[in-house]
Every structure is written in C-alpha cells, then in structure tokens.
Amino acid sequence: MQKYDHIPRATIQRLATYMQVLETMKKDNIKITSSEPLATACDVNASQVRKDLAYFGEFGVRGVGYYVDYLLDAIKDCLHANREWRTALIGVGNLGRALLNHQEFNRRGIRIVGAFDCDPFKIGEVAYGLEIFCSKRLQEKVPELGIELGIITTPPERAQRAADQLIEAGVKGILNFSSARIVTPNHVYIEYVDFFHQIYSLTFNISTKN
Amino acid sequence: MQKYDHIPRATIQRLATYMQVLETMKKDNIKITSSEPLATACDVNASQVRKDLAYFGEFGVRGVGYYVDYLLDAIKDCLHANREWRTALIGVGNLGRALLNHQEFNRRGIRIVGAFDCDPFKIGEVAYGLEIFCSKRLQEKVPELGIELGIITTPPERAQRAADQLIEAGVKGILNFSSARIVTPNHVYIEYVDFFHQIYSLTFNISTKN
C-alpha cells in the first residue's frame, strides 16, 4: 500500500481529520476540492496535506485538485477504515454503556460484538442488545466472535488485568479509556483516550497566553 | 511560571501523563522516584522527562530523584490543574449524560455547573442534579455561573453553533467531543476529542506492521 517504510504518527492522525472533513464535503455535495481548502479546514499547511497523501500514493489531478469521493475512499484504504473491525468492550459502567449505544461505531464499521465485565451482578444482563459475559470468557469468545480490537472502559485499577485478558485472548489492538497506563507486548498496539490531557492543554493555554 | 517563552505542545500532553503516573505512585505510597521509572511508565526517554520539567523549573534533587508529592504538585501548578474550572456542557444526549455523571471531572476540579441543549423536550429536565437550560441562555448563564470552559457533546451539525454561543458568552476554552471541525477566534482555545483517530491509528498499525 504505502510507498515509504515509515509514516509519521502525526500523518495518520491528520488523515483521520481529512477523512472527517471530506465526509462533510461529500454530504454537502462538493465534488472537487484541493489541498488549500482541506488544509484550512484542518488547521494545517497545504503542502502538509499533499505530503501526507504522498506517503501513500498520488490521489490528485494536477491543475484540478482532488475528487472528494475518490480521495475519501483512498484515505479509508490507507487507514484500513473501509472494512469491519469486530470489537470487544470490557467494563460496562457509565462510559461503557454510552459507547455501546454510540451509533458512530456502527457507522464506521467498528462492530462491538462482545461486552464483558467482572461484576457478577452485571453478568448475564443484556445491554443494548449484547449479553454481558464474564471477562474470563474472553479467551473463548474472542476467537469465536472473530474479535480483533478491544475497548477498555473499566476503572483504572482493573485496566491492566482487562488488557492482559484481551491480549491473552488474541486481540491485536486496544483502545484504553481508563486513565491508567498499560503495558502491552510489542505486537499488541495500544492507544489512550484521556480527554483530561486535552483539558489541561486548554487550562495551560488559557492561563499562560496572557 | 515557566522559564521559556515557547513550550512544545507535546510537552504539555506528557506532563498530563506524568501527573497520572505520579498519582498512581502516590496512591501506592511511593515517596521518591526518578526520571527513569517515570519515563518507562510513560513510554518516553528519561531525558525527555527531565527536559520537559526543565521548561518549568528545577523540581528534582541531584543524586536522589524527585519527591513524588512535590513533583505532582509542581506539575499541577504548571498545567493550572490545581484550581477549579467552572464548565458548561452543551448537548445532553447519551455522551453528554455519561460525562455529567463522570465523577472524574469533580475529582479533578472540572466543575460542570451548567447543562444546555436546544431540544425543547429536554429543557427544564434535571439531569444528574443540573437543570437543563436552553442554549440561548448561555449568554446570561456563563457570566452568572462564572463559567470559563465549554464542553460540546452535540451532534456534529450543531457543534459550530454551540461553539459560537459559548464564544459569544465569553468562555475561554472549548473541548469538542463532536466529530465536526470548529472555527474559533484566536483568543478562544479549542481541543478535539475524537477517539476514531486513535482507532484508525490502531487499524493502520495492525494492518501495516504485518
């Protein structure tokens, strides 16, 4: 797929942003765009957009720009966002339930097909159409349901154990919503969602820049 | 506070991570640490930790390391995380409700003191102890309640309008959970929380690195 062996992490993040903006353009029936408006919408430099895309191929037409539909598909291919990813969620508390009910996952091909928790009071309950299983059953359920991704929404003190269970069961990537840092082997990717980081970025900037 | 005029954005993000790790150490009754274990826990280089801290001051003791309590306080000061930030939330849907009920906000001094929505069926309802007001009343409520931050949990198509209302009412920073890109004037800071970016980072890495 890509032409280069290493692609900056920041490029991957931006591709996801371009995807979002292109989807909005598509909805607004915009057929053609170019690096300049795309860049403006994403708060980056126009050559940054072109360079990011160049890591993966040549998706534009010189003198014209980019066909929105085509570029959107191309970016989805780059990120492997154009297929389904079967996913397990561990920790059916407030946040877990909110995510189970979050329609955007389905719309984007992230299919949450298993819900797990270690609280005996929750096990067996059905939440948004999914039976809640004991976390110990990940071992059997991950292969059975063809699960590749895990989402952790447990309290922080249970996050590492949840991760260990996911890893042992064979998932390839973990999205961690708990505030705990987690150790994974090299072949299992981990990403953190901690919006307090962004909040502190706000409080820092507000307080510092006059 | 800080000794340098410009501090890398990445440094701020990492400080938030150090804070998290130090809080865990504090809970585990660890009194002294050093750049090496801190770095390992955060998946960064030890000199990165020292350099990040050096932007703000000298918080360590040569030959000894860092006193956990002291360093934690110092970092909180750097990020202005050691005071209350009165906050408004706009968009009381699933995600909005999950956040209103999220105890971590209180624990960290982010006080959500106003809930707003433009759906007439929701206005007047009480969600987790907060009466839901019409978004139009931000103008009056933001000064009245001393609100400085705004959290947007509306659907994407209403995000810009929500932001405009927050900005006009005088908030200084916005945390946007909707997938829409938002335009703000220079004096209003905006941060995006879009975990699909992280998901795509996972799907990309899983698919690419064999």
Place this chain on the structure above:
DNA sequence: ATCTGTGAAGCGTTTCACAGCA
C-alpha cells in the same frame, strides 16, 4: 493557468553526553 507531487531547506523536538551537585 492552476494545482499536484516532491527534493531540499528549515525548524523544532528528542536524544545524547556530561558537567554539576547532593
């Protein structure tokens, strides 16, 4: 004429290596 794709330059962050201090 216009906008992409890209080598090279510029710039900012990360890492190194070591002086400084307990």
Place this chain on the structure above:
DNA sequence: TGCTGTGAAACGCTTCACAGAT
C-alpha cells in the same frame, strides 16, 4: 556514587519552492 539539569548533536517533521502534469 547517582541522578538531575542542560548545551549540543541528531533526528524527524514541516514548509518552501518549483518542476511536472493537465
């Protein structure tokens, strides 16, 4: 001796400037 704090080197990402394509 051990660990911090820091100038300097290394590195990688971003931006520029322009050749190339329509």
